[in-house]
Amino acid sequence: MWMKTVFWGLLLFMLVATTMAVEYGARSHNSGPWSWCDPATGYKVSALTGCRAMVKLQCVGSQVPEAVLRDCCQQLADINNEWCRCGDLSSMLRSVYQELGVREGREVLPGCRKEVMKLTAASVPEVCKVPIPNPSGDGAGVCYWAAYPDT
Secondary structure, three states: HHHHHHHHHHHHHHHHHHHHHHOOOOOOOOOHHHHHHOOOOOOOOOOHHHHHHHHHHHOOOOOHHHHHHHHHHHHHHHOHHHHHHHHHHHHHHHHHHHHOOOOOOEEOOOOOOOHHHHHHOOOHHHHHHOOOOOOOOOOOOOOHHHHHOOO
């Protein structure tokens, strides 16, 4: 008798849990604090023009003027939702690739490969000492997407 009770209790629990997961968008990319960064919801992605210049200069090994660094860091800090900072850097990077017609494994600029520019852009929050969410808790201020090949 108690087995039937346990079975029906678990079945009821699974039904309620599944219904709640569907209702609240579990496993959805559009749930959580980062969903506020979605342009489809009205969020305006920052152009990060200072960071764009800084990343290009760093990637080719040039000295970054203090004013460019300061502008980049201020633009990144001005993004109020820290969950949006890496997303805006990723958007900035994609626009640089598009502007320059970059394909996988090719040079973005003379002396600067795509992979190097990606890592340079991903490390901007660390360089600027601007906080970003870090689920791993290891204290690194590098955007998570640097580890993925299609960014």
